[in-house]
Amino acid sequence: MNEPNAALPIVVIGAGPIGLAAASHLVARGLEPLVLEAGAGAGSAVREWSHLRLFSTWGEVVDPAAEKLLAPTGWVRPDNGTYPTGSDWVQRYLQPLADALGDRVRFGTRVTGVSRLGRDRVVDADRERQPFTVRILNADGSEERITARAIVDASGTWSTPGPLGGDGLPALGEHTAADRISYRVPDLRDEAQRARYAGKRTAVIGSGASAFTALALLAGLAEDAPDTKAVWVLRRGLSGSTFGGGESDQLPARGALGLAAKAAVDSGHADAVTGFRAVAIETRTGTDGERLVIVAEDGRRLDPVDEVVVLTGFRPDLSFLAELRLGLDERLQAPVELAPLIDPNVHSCGTVYPHGAGQLAHPEKDVYLVGMKSYGRAPTFLAMTGFEQVRSVAAALAGDHEAAARVELTLPETGVCGGSGLFDETGAASAEEAGGCCATTPATLRIGTGAPAGSGGC
Structure with missing residues (x-):
């Protein structure tokens, strides 16, 4: 200097x-x-x-x-x-x-x-x-x-949170629907936020710890407000890694988040839609009021939702x-x-x-x-x-x-495989060819109560 x-x-x-x-x-x-x-x-x-x-x-x-x-x-x-x-x-x-x-x-x-x-x-x-x-x-x-x-x-x-759009850009209509979209995990201790999601159908976009947390919180809210429902939208497919490392995660609380998200799906409080990359969000007015429809790049449309929580990093x-x-x-x-x-x-x-x-x-x-x-x-x-x-x-x-x-730190291993939007290759012969340790095949499906969410892991 x-x-x-x-x-x-x-x-x-x-x-x-x-x-x-x-x-x-x-x-x-x-x-x-x-x-x-x-x-x-x-x-x-x-x-x-x-x-x-x-x-x-x-x-x-x-x-x-x-x-x-x-x-x-x-x-x-x-x-x-x-x-x-x-x-x-x-x-x-x-x-x-x-x-x-x-x-x-x-x-x-x-x-x-x-x-x-x-x-x-x-x-x-x-x-x-x-x-x-x-x-x-x-x-x-x-x-x-x-x-x-x-x-x-x-x-x-x-x-600077990531947008809804699967291409890294805001989805068409994302700004217009801004009053119905949040980019944060809801604080359900707050009465106004609790009222916003109670008894509503909410799309949760993302595959990381924040999405796990939102799904678990909404599942807890459903115990008090039974009509509360989450739709978990993933840009990739389901695999053994979808819910993180679980009990094998060296940070136990992080592993517990994935297990809580899995419980939300298994209990029927959340449905999963996979391989879904949003390109647009439309506002639709019907007998049940104004609701939002998320559209994927392949033309699929989600059933209407009341709120959207975007947790894409x-x-x-x-x-x-x-x-x-x-x-x-x-x-x-x-x-x-x-x-x-x-x-x-x-x-x-x-x-x-x-x-x-x-x-x-x-x-x-x-x-x-x-x-x-x-x-x-x-x-x-x-x-x-x-x-x-x-x-x-x-x-x-x-x-x-x-x-x-010098290196003066030893980090615990994570059980989380991949980030939002990765591992899209279909038909890969091995995990290595799929770009990570856990190969996945994107699909569109619903998971109801008791349905398996995948097995295995890293």
């Missing part, structure tokens, strides 16, 4: 679990972070799913450097073996950590652009000698620029990084060195290796995307992965390249 820039702060974008961990590691290294958070408090995205329970225990969602920073404040670590909700995570860890960091964290500051001072992405001359300039929009509407020696983007992907917002020279994989929008390690076309059972600054580096020196954002469109990110990332990045920024290159 050039001497004139060494006195500048390292800007960390986002005061979520990974951004605050990054700041903690930087402080431990004697470096000065400045955390810029668009929300009004720590973990603003986590607060939006505060009603959900993590499938990682407290022992897996507290960063070691953060714990050291919290210790002098009198902070008491929760029981390692228990599972926090999103609300617990914020109130008992993230907000106290932000408080401990003090003025190093600024809330209500949205980053709208990052570049090199006096250099757009085209200019080579003296590029690496120039500090970064970060443009921000404050909560009061004022704008300012901050100069930084390095950028650690931990802004996540929560604000997330994607990174790269718009404010447009003037930086990023090296991103053309498919996943993840760093090119990281992408092969997390590609769900290959690592369909979650065999993701720990990684650090070396895999997260970009052509633009001293820029790192970390946390969920580093995964681009790939699923199955774990907080532990992010903690290891920022430990390594902080070491690299401090010039300790030996520590940056």
Whole structure:
């Protein structure tokens, strides 16, 4: 780092679990972070799913450097073996950590652009000698620029959920029907949301943990409101992997989510429609009021539904990084060195290796995307992965390249095979030919009470 820039702060974008961990590691290294958070408090995205329970225990969602920073404040670590909700995570860890960091964290500051001072992405001359300039929009509407020696983007992907359309684009009519579509797992503790889904027919689009959770919640609601029904729409076919790892998952709570989704189907509270890639959503008015009909690319139409919950993953917002020279994989929008390690076309059972600054580096020196954002469109990110990332990045920024290159994490294996929209090959002779460990053959079918949901797994 050039001497004139060494006195500048390292800007960390986002005061979520990974951004605050990054700041903690930087402080431990004697470096000065400045955390810029668009929300009004720590973990603003986590607060939006505060009603959900993590499938990682407290022992897996507290960063070691953060714990050291919290210790002098009198902070008491929760029981390692228990599972926090999103609300617990914020109130008992993230907000106290932000408080401990003090003025190093600024809330209500949205980053709208990052570049090199006096250099757009085209200019080579003296590029690496120039500090970064970060443009921000404050909560009061004022704008300012901050100069930084390095950028650690931990802004996540929560604000950019995937659309209904199976081609990655919004389905025709998706925007028109926006008042009947949600991209979040419903909070059925809230009376307004409970009323929205009680006694209604809801389509749940997606095949990951969020979809499992939504199906289980709607099945629970059906116990009180018997007319409540879910239609589970999958872009791929059913296989032994559809419901995740179950009892074989090394994160038991994650495995339990899949089992809960399977129970919702087996009990008749949910029907499954597979190999269904939406291209349009139509509004139909009949004797039973206004309802929605989802149309697939092959012309099939679902029976009308009242509500749609789209849980098709997330994607990174790269718009404010447009003037930086990023090296991103053309498919996943993840760093090119990281992408092969997390590609769900290959690592369909979650065999993701720990990684650090070396895999997260970009052509633009001293820029790192970390946390969920580093995964681009790939699923199955774990907080532990992010903690290891920022430990390594902080070491690299401090010039300790030996520590940056070390691997100090062993991840539990996931039982989840594949992500939404993968493994579409029909007639594959083996799992390997199908692009993953669990070959599937897409089909359209309904599963009623007691019907088998597939067997086997990874």
